[in-house]
Amino acid sequence: MRNFFSRLMYGRYGSDALNLFLLVVGLVLYLLGVFIPLKVLSLLFRLVGYAAILFTIYRMWSRNYTRRREENDQFIRLITPAVQGLQRKRAQMRDKDHVYFHCPSCGQILRVPKGKNRISITCRNCGTVFQKKT
Numbered sequence: 001m002r003n004f005f006s007r008l009m010y011g012r013y014g015s016d017a018l019n020l021f022l023l024v025v026g027l028v029l030y031l032l033g034v035f036i037p038l039k040v041l042s043l044l045f046r047l048v049g050y051a052a053i054l055f056t057i058y059r060m061w062s063r064n065y066t067r068r069r070e071e072n073d074q075f076i077r078l079i080t081p082a083v084q085g086l087q088r089k090r091a092q093m094r095d096k097d098h099v100y101f102h103c104p105s106c107g108q109i110l111r112v113p114k115g116k117n118r119i120s121i122t123c124r125n126c127g128t129v130f131q132k133k134t
């Protein structure tokens with residue numbers, strides 16, 4: 001059986017981050033479509049869900065490695081800023097010893113110790129001084 005699948009997928013592109021994303025989006029849209037009471041909206045969600053799942057299967061079975069890899073690279077470039085932003089937010093929320101502020105002048109993120117009451121912060125990037133309560 002394992003040998004059968006190995007032969008079946010030989011020379012095929014397989015899976016990547018974009019495929020996983022498309023599969024999850026497709027399944028979520030399809031399930032939403034199943035539970036939405038509005039007939040037109042339900043049909044639309046299920047059709048778009050089907051399309052995403054079919055595109056995932058098409059990409060997995062594709063032999064055009066170059067094109068599929070380009071698509072995946074574009075997808076990674078597109079989502080990287082959002083993923084990094086979420087990771088930074090998560091790290092800031094976990095940090096119990098510091099408070100984070102944006103510089104009002106340049107937008108630089110500044111980290112200051114927590115529990116110092118009212119302090120004056122100097123931006124390392126542009127030198128702007130502002131007061132904040134920590």
Ligand SMILES: [Zn+2]
Pocket residue numbers: 103104105106107108123124125126127128
């Ligand atoms: Zn600044």
